[in-house]
Amino acid sequence: MKIKYSELIDQTLYFPTEEFNVADNQLSFHDIPLMEVIEEFGTPLKVSYLPKISQNIQRAKAWFKEAIEINDYKKSYRYCYCTKSSHFSFVVEEALKNDISMETSSAYDIEIIKSLYAKGKVDNSVEVICNGFKTDDYLENISELINKGFENITPILDNYRELDKLSENIDKKFNIGIRIAAEEEPKFEFYTSRLGIGYKDIIPYYAQKIANHPNARLKMLHFFINTGIKDTAYYWNELYKCLRVYARLKKIAPEVDSLNIGGGFPIKTSLNFDYDYQYMVNEIVSQIKKFCEEEGVEEPNIYTEFGSFTVGESGANLYKIISQKRQNDREKWNMIDSSFMTTLPDTWAISRKFIMLPLNRWEDTYERVFLGGLTCDSDDYYNSEQHTNAIYLPIFSDTKPLYIGFFNTGAYQETIGGYGGVHHCLMPQPRHILIDKDEEGNFKYEIFREKQEPQDILKILGY
Structure with a gap:
């Protein structure tokens, strides 16, 4: 019987892909070691991987160049x-x-x-x-x-x-x-x-x-x-x-x-x-x-x-599962340390789906869950994936933290969510980092904007 999360992915999805891979029980995105990033910068975290922007532009240019040559x-x-x-x-x-x-x-x-x-x-x-x-x-x-x-x-x-x-x-x-x-x-x-x-x-x-x-x-x-x-x-x-x-x-x-x-x-x-x-x-x-x-x-x-094709696949949002609530015999709610309405507004505004994967514990057993945000709004949730009508994640544990990522979130989410402004229930904007590569091909990290602090939000509100 296949009960590990990695086995579930193997039997249901095309994996690994050009963007995603798993090594030592941890997920990488464009070869970026995401758990190492979290250890350094914490969660919740917004990630922008700049080389992907140029890569997609060059891909489109190459497609049109070839088509122009083929069709004279x-x-x-x-x-x-x-x-x-x-x-x-x-x-x-x-x-x-x-x-x-x-x-x-x-x-x-x-x-x-x-x-x-x-x-x-x-x-x-x-x-x-x-x-x-x-x-x-x-x-x-x-x-x-x-x-x-x-x-x-x-x-x-x-x-x-x-x-x-x-x-x-x-x-x-x-x-x-x-x-x-x-x-x-x-x-x-x-x-x-x-x-x-x-x-x-x-x-x-x-x-x-x-x-x-x-x-x-x-x-x-x-x-x-x-x-x-x-x-x-x-x-x-x-x-x-x-x-x-x-x-x-x-x-x-x-x-x-x-x-x-x-x-x-x-x-x-x-x-x-x-x-x-x-x-x-x-x-x-x-x-x-x-x-x-x-x-x-x-x-x-x-x-x-x-627009989305240029920048969408360069973005990722990383969260920690901070608690699990059991509401009845069947529904388990994994609570993230942020809000979908603040950081991924398209998930509730137009029911948009993004690629969602755990960042660690791929060899653990899995369970079906719903994902909840921290606001008091009933719409602050995420309950299914594009390829399935349910969410499966490694089983929740109080002693083994679980981290998840939403990927290809680089387009529209910040502008629709009101980047740096006031959000529902005063949920803060998370820390935002940029990831690039140096001349030797090594990853380099830069903090673009720190997480909002209470005084930042209160100042906007006139306090």
């Missing part, structure tokens, strides 16, 4: 990082090491570009795609950069008003794009995305407002759907509709030379994760080329905006 595609590919996934300076600066462009979504994102320029991290040739609904502050910040010589700033029009405001503020020629208001997946509560301009309205709008504009030059058509890049009839149907608009535009607007297909590459949320990235990239490039050939138009430069 005449134009280029450009990788953009969308800052809303994680605004941290260490994330953005790591991503910029890989010759990429940036995508912003608010006026405050533009302040990040200004800061990077002031620090010498970028120069005025940096390419920035400006998305989202644009307030007057956002439009003024965009205009300010363009007027100062940032010629590769491309505001993507979300509505008709934005071009008028840009025209008032910019005193030189500038590039623009148009975002298509895609139709949402049938299960959505609304039919058409609130972002962008309708398919049928783009050509008339170009003819009336852009074709003879003294300064604005239409460079890019922008396409994005919430479900991400998936091999589904819905995705391909929306892409073809976008390509039809591009072909019609290209015939009357030869200056349009770029198609932005947005983001949405999935990240690993299960050890049984299965997604053929290379196939999808090749199919996208192939279909764009084929469509353009049939329409007799030049194929576009291809842009993507990958």
Whole structure:
């Protein structure tokens, strides 16, 4: 009879993987000895492993390079990082090491570009795609950069008003794009995305407002759907509709030379994760080329905006199981030394699943449990994995501490959770460390931010 936790994993999951391995009864993540990290820095702990950011960017670039060569595609590919996934300076600066462009979504994102320029991290040739609904502050910040010589700033029009405001503020020629208001997946509560301009309205709008504009030059058509890049009839149907608009535009607007297909590459949320990235990239490039050939138009430069794919798999959250509560004959609650609502808000907000594994005691017997956070909220829990409807962990013991980790948590969790702010039941933000490698390939650790102290929280609240 197989009763060890390691035996359970062996018979139910693909393990070990390129990210995870177990040696001496302890888990490693990208070869990082997690129990050694905990011994040095304690729990709860947020970990950001910087090399994974560059690795994923380079993987995507390689997939598109190969697809472009295979399909004899005449134009280029450009990788953009969308800052809303994680605004941290260490994330953005790591991503910029890989010759990429940036995508912003608010006026405050533009302040990040200004800061990077002031620090010498970028120069005025940096390419920035400006998305989202644009307030007057956002439009003024965009205009300010363009007027100062940032010629590769491309505001993507979300509505008709934005071009008028840009025209008032910019005193030189500038590039623009148009975002298509895609139709949402049938299960959505609304039919058409609130972002962008309708398919049928783009050509008339170009003819009336852009074709003879003294300064604005239409460079890019922008396409994005919430479900991400998936091999589904819905995705391909929306892409073809976008390509039809591009072909019609290209015939009357030869200056349009770029198609932005947005983001949405999935990240690993299960050890049984299965997604053929290379196939999808090749199919996208192939279909764009084929469509353009049939329409007799030049194929576009291809842009993507990958956020979660860039940074998601670089993050991990580590906790200690501090107690177990038995509520009835069947339910055992393992309590973590933090709060899911504070540190992993997607687990309760959208029932998101992450890879969860114990960090030690892999040779011990296991039991089925629920995981509870420390707030008094009934939603502060985690009860199943992506690949199974239950959680199994080494059996709880008062004398042998158990540590667990949630992995690939690097995107959105800090911004949604309100990093450094006030959280439910005043649960503190945990210590946050950065892990990188030196020139010899050895791990190096840096504390990015200490755990919140009571006085930090009370000061925010005015005490």
